Amino acid sequence: MTDQSALRDEGSTRAWRELRAEVLEDAGHRCAYCGDPATHVDHRTPRSAGGTDSRRNLAASCARCNLGKGTGSRSRLKRGLRAALRP
Numbered sequence: 681m682t683d684q685s686a687l688r689d690e691g692s693t694r695a696w697r698e699l700r701a702e703v704l705e706d707a708g709h710r711c712a713y714c715g716d717p718a719t720h721v722d723h724r725t726p727r728s729a730g731g732t733d734s735r736r737n738l739a740a741s742c743a744r745c746n747l748g749k750g751t752g753s754r755s756r757l758k759r760g761l762r763a764a765l766r767p
């Protein structure tokens with residue numbers, strides 16, 4: 681089990697928060713998958729599959745699409761972390 685990259689990457693670093701805000705703004709706060717209001721930013725290609733944090737690999741996403749992709753333990757981990765980060 682190597683969950684450390686998810687812990688690091690989903691953390692609330694300043695750079696990530698800024699990038700995330702930019703992606704949401706660019707997308708007009710619309711989910712790239714279903715068009716609902718977006719509050720999350722999703723990695724189109726997961727880092728575990730070689731994806732990066734570059735803007736091109738990021739997509740605005742609603743909570744349902746971002747957390748409901750069925751990636752098993754990874755999405756469960758993400759859900760827990762996001763809940764923890766919520767104000």
Ligand SMILES: [Zn+2]
Nearest residue numbers: 711714742745
């Ligand atoms: Zn959606």
